[in-house]
Amino acid sequence: xxxxxxxxxxxxxxxxxxxxxxxxxxxxxxxFDVTLAVRPENTGVGWIICASVCCDTSIRAGEQDRAHPAxxxxxxxxxxxxxxxxxxxxRYAGHGxxxxxxxxxxxxxxxxxxxxxxxxxxxxxxxPQSFCDSNGDGIGDIxxxxxxxxxxxxxxxxxxxxxxxxxxxxxxxxxxVRDYRKVASRYGTNDDLVELFHQAHARGIHVLLDLVxxxxxxxxxxFKESQRAQRNEYSDRYIWTNSAFEGYTMPFIGGESERxxxxxxxxxxxxPALNYGFAKRxxxxxxxxxxxxxxxxxxxxxxxxxxWLALGCDGFRVDMxxxxxxxxGDDKPETIKAWQEMLGTIKAEFPQxxxxxxxxxxxxxxxxxxxxxxxxxxxxxxxxxxxxxxxxNTDNALDTAGDRSYFSASGGGSVQEFLSQYIPQYQAIRxxxxxxxITCNHDTPxxxxxxxxxxxxxxFGMFLTMPGVPFxxxxxxxxxxxxxxxxxxxxxxxTGSRTPMQWDTSNNMGFSAGDPQSLYLPxxxxxxxxxxxxxxxxxxxxxxxxRSLLSLRAxxxxxxxxxxxxxxxxxxxxxxxxxSRIAEDGSERLVIAMNPGLESETITVPVQGNxxxxxxxxxxxxxxxxxxxxxxxxxxxxxxxxx
Ligand SMILES: [Ca+2]
Numbered sequence: 003x004x005x006x007x008x009x010x011x012x013x014x015x016x017x018x019x020x021x022x023x024x025x026x027x028x029x030x031x032x033x034f035d036v037t038l039a040v041r042p043e044n045t046g047v048g049w050i051i052c053a054s055v056c057c058d059t060s061i062r063a064g065e066q067d068r069a070h071p072a073x074x075x076x077x078x079x080x081x082x083x084x085x086x087x088x089x090x091x092x093r094y095a096g097h098g099x100x101x102x103x104x105x106x107x108x109x110x111x112x113x114x115x116x117x118x119x120x121x122x123x124x125x126x127x128x129x130p131q132s133f134c135d136s137n138g139d140g141i142g143d144i145x146x147x148x149x150x151x152x153x154x155x156x157x158x159x160x161x162x163x164x165x166x167x168x169x170x171x172x173x174x175x176x177x178x179v180r181d182y183r184k185v186a187s188r189y190g191t192n193d194d195l196v197e198l199f200h201q202a203h204a205r206g207i208h209v210l211l212d213l214v215x216x217x218x219x220x221x222x223x224x225f226k227e228s229q230r231a232q233r234n235e236y237s238d239r240y241i242w243t244n245s246a247f248e249g250y251t252m253p254f255i256g257g258e259s260e261r262x263x264x265x266x267x268x269x270x271x272x273x274p275a276l277n278y279g280f281a282k283r284x285x286x287x288x289x290x291x292x293x294x295x296x297x298x299x300x301x302x303x304x305x306x307x308x309x310w311l312a313l314g315c316d317g318f319r320v321d322m323x324x325x326x327x328x329x330x331g332d333d334k335p336e337t338i339k340a341w342q343e344m345l346g347t348i349k350a351e352f353p354q355x356x357x358x359x360x361x362x363x364x365x366x367x368x369x370x371x372x373x374x375x376x377x378x379x380x381x382x383x384x385x386x387x388x389x390x391x392x393x394x395n396t397d398n399a400l401d402t403a404g405d406r407s408y409f410s411a412s413g414g415g416s417v418q419e420f421l422s423q424y425i426p427q428y429q430a431i432r433x434x435x436x437x438x439x440i441t442c443n444h445d446t447p448x449x450x451x452x453x454x455x456x457x458x459x460x461x462f463g464m465f466l467t468m469p470g471v472p473f474x475x476x477x478x479x480x481x482x483x484x485x486x487x488x489x490x491x492x493x494x495x496x497t498g499s500r501t502p503m504q505w506d507t508s509n510n511m512g513f514s515a516g517d518p519q520s521l522y523l524p525x526x527x528x529x530x531x532x533x534x535x536x537x538x539x540x541x542x543x544x545x546x547x548x549r550s551l552l553s554l555r556a557x558x559x560x561x562x563x564x565x566x567x568x569x570x571x572x573x574x575x576x577x578x579x580x581x582s583r584i585a586e587d588g589s590e591r592l593v594i595a596m597n598p599g600l601e602s603e604t605i606t607v608p609v610q611g612n613x614x615x616x617x618x619x620x621x622x623x624x625x626x627x628x629x630x631x632x633x634x635x636x637x638x639x640x641x642x643x644x645x
Contacts, residue, residue, distance in 0.1 A: 114345065114371045115353040116435060117317075119208060121563045123356075124466075124552055125473040126159040129444050130167045130189050131175070131522045132502045133476055135513055140520030142502070142513070144190035148198045151205055153534070157479055157545075158552025161208040161471075163319045163358070165444055167195065171221050173272040174492040175444075175500070176212075177321060178219035182306040192313070199314030208316035210356065215303045216322045217268035217275050224302075225274055229259035238295030239302075240274045241266040241328070244287045252328070263287075268322070270492055276303075278326040281336040291327050291336045300344050307348045307355075317356035323372070324361040334363075338370040345371030358438065358471075362387075364427055368435040374471055376438050377424075379446040388423030389439075393461060399447030399484050399498070408577075409453055409461040409598050411638055417579040418572050425569065428469065436470040436563050441478040448475070448484040448499050455481050456638050459547045459623055460598045463640035466551040467583065467594045469567045477503050479548040480532040490523055501526060506535035547623070554621050554642060559585035560592040571595070571605040578603045578635050582645075593617075593643045595626065597635035604634045618644040 134146030144167065154162065166176035169184040176186065185192050202209050218225055227236035242263040243249065246256050249264055255271060256264035268275040276299050279291035289295050307318060327336040345357060349371070358374040361367035367375035379394055380387035386395045395414075396405040408414040431437055441462065442448045449458050458481055466472050485498040493500055501523045505512030511525045511533055518524070525531075537543035555561040560583040570593065571580040577599030584591045597603050608631060617628050620643065625636030628643060635641075 114373075115349055116373050117354045117356045119354065120356055120373055120436065120471055122556070123161045123208065123471050123563065124159045124555065125161045125163055125210075125438075125471060126154050126157065127163045127165070127440075127443060127473055127475045129165050129476060129500050132500055132513075134503060134505070135516060138514060138516040139188070140514055140516040141188050141522045143188065144185065144194040144198055148194070148201050151198075151201055151207060155205045155207060156549070157474070158549060158556055159474065160206055161210065161316075162202065163210045163473065164212065166212045166214060166321075171219055171272065172491045173219070174270050175490075177214055177492075178217075178221075178270070178272050179214050180219045180221045181223070182218075183309050196313050199316075203314070208356070209314075210317045210319050210358070211310055211315050212321060213303070213307065213318040214321045215276070216325055217273040220272045220274055228265075228274075229261050231260045231262065237261075238277055238289065238293075239299060241277045242287060243285070250285065266328070268325070275328070276326075278328070278340055279336070280328045281331060282329040284329075288328070291340060296327075296340075300340055304344050304347050307344075308351065311348070311352045311355055316354070317358075317373075319358050319360070320372070321360055323359035323367065323370070324363065334366050334370075338366060341370035341372070364435070364437040365430045368431050372435065374436040374438050376440055376443075376473070377470075379440075379443075388420045388427075391420045391423070392464075393442075393449060393453075394447060396452065399452060399495070400486060402452055405452055407453070409449075409457050411454070411457055411598060411600050414577065414598060416572065416574050416576065418574055421569060421572055428567070432566070433564075438470045438473055439465040439468055440473045440475065441465055442475040442499060443473070444475070444500055445496050446499065447495075448478060448482060450481045450483040452484070455544050457598065458544060460596055460638055460640050462544075462548055462551060463594070463596055463623065463642075464579070466548075466555055467561055467592075467642060468581075469563060469565065469583070471563045474548070475499075477501075479545055480504065480534055480537050481544040482532060483526060483528075485526060487523065497523065504531055504533040506533050550621060558590060558592060558620070559587070560590040562586070570607045573603070573605060576603045576605070577601075578605045580605055580607050580633065591645055592620070593645050594641070595633055595635060595643070596640040597624075598638060600637050602634060602636050604632060606631050607633050620644055 128147055129142075130144065130147065131142045133142040134150050135142050136146040136149060137143065147164070166179060167185055167189045168176065168179045169181035169186050170176045170178050171180060172178070185195050199209055224236045224239045227234050228240045228242070230237075242261065242265050243254065244263060246262050246264060249256070250266060253267040254264040255267060255274075259265070266275045267273055277289060277295055278299055279293055279296035280288040281291065283290070311317075323341065324334055324337055326340050330336045349355065356374070357372045358376065359367040359370070359372040360378065361372070361375045362378035362380060364375040377389045378387075379389050381390045381394070384397065392408045395407040398404065402410070405413045406415070408417055408420055428437055449461060453461065482501070482504060485501055487497045487501070490497045490500070502510065502513035502521060502525045504526060509515060510518055510521060511531065512535070513525060514521060532544070534545065537545035540546065559565065562585070565583050565585055568582045570582055571578055578595065578597045580593060580595035582591055582593050593607055595605070595607065619626070619641060622639075622641045624639030626639050626641035627634045
């Protein structure tokens with residue numbers, strides 16, 4: 003079913019007017035099914051025509067457009083049939099209404115396929131050096147992961163994200179890639195990785211690799227060529243100034259190359275930034291994102307994706323995806339355009355490949371063509387983002403005192419502050435892709451030991467029943483603890499989240515048969531350190547709780563990634579939170595309710611449908627009872643109820 007509507011908008015070159023137009027268009031034009039037309043004369047007046055596949059967000063936005071005072075029906079004579087993104091509209095507005103600019107911008111946008119398998123996906127993130135060491139050299143490896151696929155499937159996870167496993171000097175734990183097409187020898191061989199793909203697929207598990215598109219290692223062959231004084235194919239693959247004595251406002255390195263120039267860094271000294279161009283240019287050496295050099299970088303990155311996808315990989319988690327084009331605007335128009343081209347190309351060849359971005363602004367990431375974006379853990383100047391409010395609202399990863407996280411039983415407050423940040427972002431991307439919760443990742447402190455097992459169980463209850471595709475970091479399913487350790491391979495504060503997986507109580511907790519001194523990082527020496535074997539024997543363990551949640555998720559269409567979510571209770575003075583999830587076909591409605599606090603609370607949850615029918619409790623932690631509209635939630639409780 004197609005919905006057609008139109009809206010007349012004046013494109014005036016003032017910033018205020020532009021902002022008003024963007025606000026008017028937001029939610030409609032951000033989709034990839036928007037057609038834009040303008041009157042061919044350069045009058046500064048245009049018509050937006052939206053031909054939208056029926057999805058409720060788009061329809062609502064369309065109705066708002068129709069109600070807008072500026073709305074007039076669009077004459078058939080000026081309907082064009084080109085696709086525009088929000089970025090294209092913004093550029094058009096900035097160009098003062100040049101019809102030719104619109105046509106030019108339209109050429110770079112495309113329709114993106116979204117792999118259907120993501121609707122039921124649950125990911126498990128594996129840090130390869132710390133998961134399972136198959137050959138006793140102290141470092142986890144690819145065959146070790148393959149040997150644990152049955153365990154991963156037993157959790158209820160059906161997808162993997164493996165942190166970079168490519169050839170690298172490991173000055174940033176593999177995020178400094180020396181050869182994108184070669185598995186690091188410490189992890190095995192390319193054949194080992196292809197075998198992992200096959201074995202995973204045989205179990206219904208998809209495998210995402212980690213793409214690091216923004217920079218390489220300083221030891222990458224491209225960079226060695228780029229450093230040469232003599233111009234060659236790779237001279238412009240990185241960002242170089244015009245003199246060995248000229249720097250810039252970004253971190254740069256001089257004096258290390260025969261080339262008379264300095265180069266721009268992305269992160270550590272070992273990570274020269276690849277050249278995707280500059281959106282705003284204030285030096286002669288800065289190239290346009292439209293330059294042949296920037297295009298060559300994009301093509302090279304697509305080639306790397308093609309290489310692994312052709313070998314059986316199912317997609318990529320993309321590192322620092324929002325920072326490719328330098329001096330880009332806050333809305334990232336040029337970086338979005340770069341990804342639209344790259345993902346448009348690769349998705350046309352591999353339509354079932356999935357892409358998740360390290361971006362943290364889902365409206366931008368999905369416009370760029372990604373299928374999913376992470377709800378990243380951000381804390382700037384002590385100010386938490388929504389996710390940090392939930393799980394890590396403290397400056398100290400180890401200390402319970404002073405932790406204001408929502409899931410802290412004694413320290414947290416109302417869920418309202420989180421929802422005020424989450425809900426607008428969730429609504430902005432409904433029907434377009436996923437905004438994904440993580441339990442933790444390789445860059446953030448684990449929940450334990452700051453949160454108790456019970457606090458973690460309530461947290462997992464929410465993470466695994468919210469919309470989007472959840473990501474569980476290896477070891478979080480048993481409550482592995484963040485540890486205060488010296489830095490390893492550029493990990494610094496992140497190192498404590500990267501310790502070996504704790505399988506059992508054998509040598510090195512089952513991680514490795516090697517000498518304890520040879521381990522990548524030491525295993526947790528605490529005799530009480532959690533492990534898989536012990537928790538498999540205990541029905542009240544963290545592991546058992548995670549399996550129960552994922553089993554429920556697999557069995558209920560209302561818990562799929564796409565199924566809509568509506569907030570039912572978010573008391574300002576309490577700790578409780580309740581929401582409904584409804585199956586896309588309307589066949590099922592579940593209510594999820596929790597109380598992470600230490601006092602019992604009573605909330606009112608509107609009952610829909612057949613009130614005579616008793617609610618059916620599907621999963622419960624702690625004491626939860628429902629009487630009509632009233633739900634009583636005991637201390638640190640969580641429940642999923644079918645109504
Ligand atoms: Ca090994």
